[in-house]
Amino acid sequence: MAYDNLMGVLNGLVADFMFLDGQEIDIPAAGTFLNQLDNVMKMAENEEVRPAGEVANHLNKLLEKIVIGAPVDKGAGLAALDSGISLLQSIVDNYRNAGRYDGDIQDFIDRVCSLTGERAAVKERVVDASPLSSALEGGPVDDDVCQPGAEARAAGMPCRQEKVEIQDESLLSDFIAEALEYIGEIEINILNLEKNPKDKDYINAIFRPFHSIKGVASFLNLDHIRDLAHNLENLLDKARNGELEVSPPVIDVVLDGSDALKEMIGQLKDKLEGKLQDVFKSDISSLVERITIVENGGHSLEKTKKIGEILLEEGVITPETLSESLKIVQDNPGKKLGETLISEAKVTPRQISQALRKQTEQVSDLSNIRVDTRKLDDLIDLVGELVITQSMVQQDIKNQTEPDKNLVRDIAQFIRMTSALQKISTSLRMVPIKQTFQRMSRLVRDLAKNGGKLIEVEMVGEETEIDRNMVEEIYNPLVHMIRNSVDHGIETPEQRLKEGKSRHGTIRLRAYHRGGNIIIEIADDGKGLDKKKILNKAIKNGLISSGEGLSEQDIQRLIFLPGLSTADKVTDVSGRGVGMDVVKGAVEKLRGKMEIESAPGKGTTFVASFPLTLAIIDGMIVQVGPEYYILPTTAIRKVLRPRPENYNNVVGKGELVTVMGQLLPLVRLYDLFGVKTKYENPWNAICVVVGDDNCSKCLMVDRIIGKTEVVIKSLGNGFGKIKGVSGAAILGDGRIGLILDTEGLFAITENKEGP
């Protein structure tokens, strides 16, 4: 019969209700009851008994509130539930008999709503009657005069001293150890999250540790740690359920938050080990404020940083140095931090002036606007196409026998403007490499600590700009170079003292522009490359037969061969060892170059150069047979037509051409690319010398067409990787020219593999 099932469930509810009623809500019974109410609602919908569905819905909300311990008059609530069940039975009965219910349910619903306070639709927080949780709301805090913790003061935060009672020492030390481990994981996962802001797994992996730390901190009465962890947990919870987008300000505040947590836990540790009298509790309110701003989608603009903070951030001084100097400043009113640091010989005047410069620069940072990067990329692509169209117009003009003078003049003007436009548009995508340097500086700090080394980081040219699309790409290779410097370059303080060096090693990060490239140097004053070790390893691995005929440079360069890690153990944050060959490969993938310079006992410098922009290159168009090819101008060293007497064919070494006293191998491009040409004698053709100081060859082409700037188009996935070719471009006349990659060409000729 109709409605029988529904009635059956309702009768069951009556029985369940008996278990519900009592001194305390019986949770399992409530669970069963709630599940049954779900059934009622579902059936009511299926059988179209709308009033029953509505009543059941409100009963559901009421019981849920009671279960979570919300402030509901329990007696009245249970009574309402009881009446509710009767009302439901009555409704269904009526439907069974008359197909509808004429009574009024609004009164009952109002009654339930008044109990649940339902007009406000806010999610409830569970309130348990545990005395501890209520005691934790606003406990008393000591307000003594205090000595600031270094980072706290550096961050410009005032502080309060806290008397932390250590109840159970072993518990506390367990907590500290585990919490610090968790924070380490958080830091790694933040970096991962930065690269994949939408990855829920990473968000979860960061949420959980904060949640756990908060949990235990609340048991141990560590209020501030609990509060901060709680705020961070909330922020990440929002990210977890999609309410908040993981933008750079979010990443920043999470990083800063976990730093602050680390600092607080570190202080606890010191106190436990008797190193600290009392814990300097930093006032986390400004951090919490930032978290709140970011949580609400705002951009958390930091107030102008203090000098101490800037110096700390850049790794120029250590937290200990800062707190010592701050103490001096405190004791001597009128003295400034910068002065103190200089007079204590902790920093150089230049470092102070750099920090001051950064401080004022921050103010101008505030006049930025946010732009969708897709729009930016579209703009730059369009400008790129504009450049090509400009070339086409130039070509058309050239082809005219009697070009109109006005046209020529106007076109020249036009070209000037598109060039300027192109320069500006590429600069839009440029960002200072400072952020990358700062990340690297931070990494040095962490690695140094782990390795028991003292290292200071210097930065030069951090305002040098780089295409923002490249920032992520170059980070990994740079990180590996840093690791090398910290792990294998810089010696331990004791070793350094033995060698008459200062206990602190220095790593200098330097960036500058040169000839269309950005050059990044990572220099350490460590022990330099051990040439003998490298040589031996290379011979052992069968990469070379002996060290004969190898210059110093050549030996150093061996480090770029696969398998050449001479490290005795692999130290790596992520647990994998990476050789310099991988690093070099990564750099070259970005059309960059890598060099290494080293002096034993003095240090090692990695020099990586990258083209300033990925998309447009300056090239020279050459013709071979019917084909046009483009050689990047940065690779070209000389162009000449060799004389017959300068051409040699040496047995065992192949064809050679003498250029400026040097014998260089000759590469017949038409041969390499399988193209037919009339120009088979080098002295009738043109030789383009390409390469660098260490390796150059003569590429033989028919003739030079001209210089041009082109937008690089990739060949597309259908072509796979073609050795010697790094892309293609649409030339001024609409033809397609393959862009040649000299390293690849050299590899082909050396292995005779063919493209």
Add this chain to the structure above:
Amino acid sequence: MEKNIKILVVDDFATMRKVVRNLLKQGGYENIVEAEDGISALRVLKSSKIDFIISDWNMPNMTGIELLKTVRADSEIAKTPFLMVTAEALQDNVIAAVKAGVSNYIVKPFTAEVLNEKIAKIMEKMA
């Protein structure tokens, strides 16, 4: 009151497990087994006789509620008392646990009194 019951404490944070262990000790419960996630908890549950489960909510690999559902669905161990530890969670979490058949929940941080009282009440009902 039966204090010799075997209690399984599940939480991925070792220090937290230690905290709970200490609190249980204050209530006279000393027969305690630990597990660091749902999967090892299930292994313990299937291989030894556990009289009571105290589990955290938020754990990797298998959350507390997933563990609860798995226990309730396995006829061998379905009736085991299950106390869920939650931080001041939103009501959705608690309701979900209640609907999945949790014996009771307890909100962090809690005292030994509250914890042991809840355990006692649940055990009483079982008897």
